[in-house]
Amino acid sequence: MYNKQPIGFIDSGVGGLTVVKEALKQLPNENILYVGDTARCPYGPRPAEQVIDYTWEMTRYLLARDIKMLVIACNTATAVALEEIKAALSIPVVGVILPGTRAALKTTKNNKIGIIGTVGTINSGSYEAALKQKAPQTTLASLACPKFVPIVESNEYYSSVAKKIVAETLQPLKHKQLDTLILGCTHYPLLRPIIQNVMGHSVTLIDSGAETVGEVSMLLDYFSIANAPQTAEQKICEFYTTGSANMFEKIADSWLNLTELSVTHIDLGGNIHAS
Structure with a gap:
């Protein structure tokens, strides 16, 4: 039917x-x-x-x-x-949260997972709670990226300004030895090439929406x-x-x-x- x-x-x-x-x-x-x-x-x-x-x-x-x-x-x-x-x-x-966490846990090799999202998502602790419930041994690093959504909504996600903002924002995650990063906002995949470039190709990006x-x-x-x-x-x-x-x-x-x-x-x- x-x-x-x-x-x-x-x-x-x-x-x-x-x-x-x-x-x-x-x-x-x-x-x-x-x-x-x-x-x-x-x-x-x-x-x-x-x-x-x-x-x-x-x-x-x-x-x-x-x-x-x-x-x-x-x-x-x-x-x-x-x-x-x-x-x-x-x-x-x-x-979009649970599917993203499942994919991240399946992907990570060193159990060090990063989460980037809006202030609301990060403050809610939803990703952390879901990840810790399934894999308590995982080390997590969360970061709110409040400037990312306005870049995408204003159709500036290919611009040099976008590159600068993404590079500056993600600095705190650069030395966390992450091998997996959850794009915890459905706007972020539009910035994916820039995020990947900043984080390096040893970090796998998880598109929670996809x-x-x-x-x-x-x-x-x-x-x-x-x-x-x-x-x-x-x-x-x-x-x-x-x-x-x-x-x-x-x-x-x-x-x-x-x-x-x-x-x-x-x-x-x-x-x-x-x-």
Whole structure:
């Protein structure tokens, strides 16, 4: 029995596109709806209660579109809102933290793992708790990188400014003898080449968002809700942003390489209008 309902993805901005990119590759038959709350990005510095409220607003918007699964493609939102939303909904809800920790533990050889993320994600201790629960012997080094998300959201992630900020920010991790680094924010894979260059090629970078798609795939099979093979014309892939549709489209276009992007500006509090 095939299920045509879309999978919903939510993020504080464009970062979740790194998860969608992997979904387009691994799950080519699935219909996708994406909401990026660009107008209120970044979520990292915000109080947890506010992040929970915003995450619920995006969730309700997609529930009204009859999604069959929700992917919280934002580490900050996963850290503070996943359990509450999971408990309240009857559809599967997937976050990005646990898949990232599992991949890191599978990858590390010396049990020295670094985690970079927003202030909210790092302060929540979610990655550390998950890693220590599974592997208490692991040595962890966490670092908040508050300047990374604004670089990506302003489409500056290829710039010399980005290189300078990443190099300066990651200095505290350089001498920790890490062999694995979790990119604990879905915006960070857009900075991946710079991060890799700074950390060196002996450090394996874990894209928590990309790892999440493997879990989505497994759940589609487990609940028998995968879609049938479909042509490109049949496929639905729609993007909604609370910020500038033009800026979102530029970043999505360069990152996803889709021929025709459907990007619509929305106001989560009320009316929707195309941009």
